[in-house]
Amino acid sequence: MSFRTHDKQRFIIDSANDFTNRRISKRDFLRKLGMAGVGMSAFAAGSLGGFRSFGNMAMADAHGETPEDVANFLREAGKPFAGTTIRYTSESTPPTVVLNQLKSEFTELTGINVEIEIVPLEQVLAKATQDVQGQLGTYDLYYLDQAWTATFSRDTIDPREYYADKPDLAMPGFDFDDFSEPLVEGISLYQDKWIGLPFDIPIFTLMYRKDILEKHGIAVPQTYEDFTQAVELITAAEQENGIYGTGLQAKSGHYSLECDWSQAVWGHGGSIFDSDKMFSGNDAAGIEGLEWYMNLLANAPANSVAATWDGQWQMGASGQIALCQSWAEFFPGWNADDSAVKGLWEMTTPLKGPSTLRGRDAVGFGEIPNWGHQGGSSIALSRYSSNIDAAWLFLQWACSKDIMTRCTLAGGFAPMRTSSYNDPRILERKNLEGSGTTRHLGTVLETINNYMASEPDMAIWAGLANNEIPTELGKLLTGQDYDGNPKACMDQIAKLVDQQVAEAELR
Numbered sequence: 124m125s126f127r128t129h130d131k132q133r134f135i136i137d138s139a140n141d142f143t144n145r146r147i148s149k150r151d152f153l154r155k156l157g158m159a160g161v162g163m164s165a166f167a168a169g170s171l172g173g174f175r176s177f178g179n180m181a182m183a184d185a186h187g188e189t190p191e192d193v194a195n196f197l198r199e200a201g202k203p204f205a206g207t208t209i210r211y212t213s214e215s216t217p218p219t220v221v222l223n224q225l226k227s228e229f230t231e232l233t234g235i236n237v238e239i240e241i242v243p244l245e246q247v248l249a250k251a252t253q254d255v256q257g258q259l260g261t262y263d264l265y266y267l268d269q270a271w272t273a274t275f276s277r278d279t280i281d282p283r284e285y286y287a288d289k290p291d292l293a294m295p296g297f298d299f300d301d302f303s304e305p306l307v308e309g310i311s312l313y314q315d316k317w318i319g320l321p322f323d324i325p326i327f328t329l330m331y332r333k334d335i336l337e338k339h340g341i342a343v344p345q346t347y348e349d350f351t352q353a354v355e356l357i358t359a360a361e362q363e364n365g366i367y368g369t370g371l372q373a374k375s376g377h378y379s380l381e382c383d384w385s386q387a388v389w390g391h392g393g394s395i396f397d398s399d400k401m402f403s404g405n406d407a408a409g410i411e412g413l414e415w416y417m418n419l420l421a422n423a424p425a426n427s428v429a430a431t432w433d434g435q436w437q438m439g440a441s442g443q444i445a446l447c448q449s450w451a452e453f454f455p456g457w458n459a460d461d462s463a464v465k466g467l468w469e470m471t472t473p474l475k476g477p478s479t480l481r482g483r484d485a486v487g488f489g490e491i492p493n494w495g496h497q498g499g500s501s502i503a504l505s506r507y508s509s510n511i512d513a514a515w516l517f518l519q520w521a522c523s524k525d526i527m528t529r530c531t532l533a534g535g536f537a538p539m540r541t542s543s544y545n546d547p548r549i550l551e552r553k554n555l556e557g558s559g560t561t562r563h564l565g566t567v568l569e570t571i572n573n574y575m576a577s578e579p580d581m582a583i584w585a586g587l588a589n590n591e592i593p594t595e596l597g598k599l600l601t602g603q604d605y606d607g608n609p610k611a612c613m614d615q616i617a618k619l620v621d622q623q624v625a626e627a628e629l630r
Contacts, residue, residue: 135252143246190525192295194232197516200292201233204513208236211517212251213266214244216323216500217452221530222521229520235513244268251275258507263514265503267319269310270580272501276313279503283317285515292512294519301524301540303568305575310499319503320522321539327386327496328451328563328570333469335366335445347390347415347474350446357445358422369419369446370438371427375597379431381588382496384596386448387412389492389576392478396487396579400630402620403486404592405613408478413609420600428601439468448474451567452536459534459558466556470563472570488584488629493576532559537567544568583627591619 138155141147147155189197213219219241226237242250251265255278267275286293306321329350331343336353339360344350354368361367372379384404385395393408403409420427424443426434432453438444439457442464447453457468473494481492502521508514520526528543532552543549544564552561578584598604599612624630 136249136256140249143243143249189228189232189520193520193523193525196295197229197232197520201235201513201516204510204516205234206236207234207510207513208238209263209508209510209514209517210238210240210261211264211266211502211514212240212242212247212262213502214247215241216266217534217536218323218527218530219266221533222526224533225526225529229517233513233516235517237517254505254507260505260507260509263505263508263510264518265319265505266322267501267503269499269501270584272311272313272318275503276316276318278506279318280506280511281317282320282504282515282518285504286519289512289515292515294516294523297519297523298542301542303539303541303571305572306499306539309497309575309577311501319501320518321499322502322522323498323500324537324539324571325450325452325498326537326567326570326575327382327448327473327494328454328470328566329473330439330447330449330451330454330457330468330470332442332445332464332467334467335361343469343471344446344474345471346476348477350448350474351415351418354419354422354446361445365443367424367444368422369448370430370435370444371416371420371423372430372432372435372449373420373423373427373597373600374429374431374434374593375601376590376594377431378589378593379435380593380596380600383449384413384416384592385578386473386496386576387416389480389496390474390478390494391415392481394481394486394492395490398485398487400487400624402617402624405610405617408481409613410609411478413613417600417607417609428597440464442467451563451570454563455534455536455558455560458556458560461558470566472566473574488579488581489577490579491575491577493574495570495574495576497571497575497577531561531564534559537564537571541568581624581627581629583623583629587620587623591623592616595619 223239223241226239230236247266250262254261255275265275265279283299286297302321306324310321311317311319329344335357336343339356341353341356344353357368372383374380388395388404388409391408391412393406393412394403397403424438432450435449436453436456439447439453440462451470454468454470456462458465475494483491486492502518504511504514504518524540524542527538527540528546528548531538531543532548538544549561549564552559554562578588595612595616599609605612
């Protein structure tokens with residue numbers, strides 16, 4: 124390892140610890156990561172210092188029995204490693220929480236102990252970086268945000284290669300082809316190497332209250348125009364009853380607002396950057412998208428400008444809104460037994476047109492305009508682990524067809540494996556209206572395979588998406604600046620963003 128690499132890793136660790144201990148702001152932390160050349164997906168950055176929480180999960184549904192052929196394999200393969208303890212650190216994602224509850228099953232079969240350390244995301248980065256810096260092997264498995272794929276590529280083991288190299292430890296029927304190709308490409312692949320296995324996929328879909336649409340004779344919206352008409356009609360008819368057409372995650376200075384905005388821009392044929400790597404949110408399509416979003420704000424609860432995804436989730440669970448284009452993760456909680464609107468929400472694919480999507484050759488930094496905004500993560504095997512074989516057994520078990528299906532049944536949301544969507548246990552609940560419903564998963568899979576959008580892939584993006592863009596947007600939406608003029612706001616953002624891109628020598 125070069126001194127330059129060592130110093131950069133030390134800088135990352137110190138910055139993360141400073142943020143955890145509140146010695147620096149989130150803005151400064153993201154800026155320092157950018158200086159170190161470490162990306163962080165904007166979705167993950169939006170969760171820094173806290174945890175994602177979208178309602179209660181049906182943990183009892185997670186418990187079951189490992190398939191007999193897999194159980195027999197684990198009993199035999201695990202014998203040499205009985206008494207070993209493997210360690211994994213992660214943030215509090217839905218599948219991680221479920222996995223932590225199920226890990227005793229793996230221990231009973233193999234004798235291998237598993238410690239899962241759940242910490243805020245910045246500490247996940249600090250711990251993983253410290254581990255690879257010293258090649259310590261403190262952690263046998265890493266949780267990796269999709270933006271860290273390149274950074275940790277050389278520190279992880281390609282699971283496909285290890286599966287082929289270790290036939291005695293290869294779980295029967297593991298089936299790498301069962302992972303959706305767009306998921307692997309978007310989350311786990313770097314220069315033809317799998318750095319880990321896909322583990323989490325938040326993605327935008329369209330959710331709607333079927334009772335309210337039926338009450339007003341409204342067809343399920345398919346386009347942005349349909350959506351606008353439905354939202355305006357419902358607000359006008361139901362506002363006195365405390366129900367609005369939609370609700371937003373439009374908190375000033377928060378990444379959740381950037382997610383709403385970027386989806387609105389893509390949906391109106393725009394992009395964040397053009398092919399010359401200049402900010403393009405201020406062009407005609409970008410302004411059209413922003414104007415559409417501003418109109419939605421007039422048809423949403425007033426607290427939308429103070430709401431992140433948690434606030435938007437509360438609007439849906441309390442029955443305050445009728446339509447929402449946002450994270451599919453909302454859906455199970457909105458339909459849970461303790462929801463005020465249990466069984467009334469339905470899901471369909473994200474809104475489309477009338478504008479056509481901007482092509483990938485017309486945008487910069489690997490941005491992928493599409494109808495469904497996404498985030499995601501992998502779970503990876505450390506090259507420095509002193510318990511690689513034992514950790515490999517756990518990784519296969521954790522990402523096996525059975526466990527990923529059970530994580531979904533327990534509220535772990537979208538499964539990573541295509542087969543899980545057709546698992547009989549999933550299909551049994553496709554018409555269920557209460558906790559543990561799976562009736563939305565067909566839409567989730569269709570969205571993953573056909574409509575997955577990705578934000579720019581650049582080291583300073585997390586900072587821009589969590590600071591400059593949502594902060595200036597917030598000033599516009601709350602009337603603090605720009606006198607309601609979206610073009611003036613976008614021109615200022617263009618100035619700020621282009622300056623930072625130039626300073627980072629990314630153009």
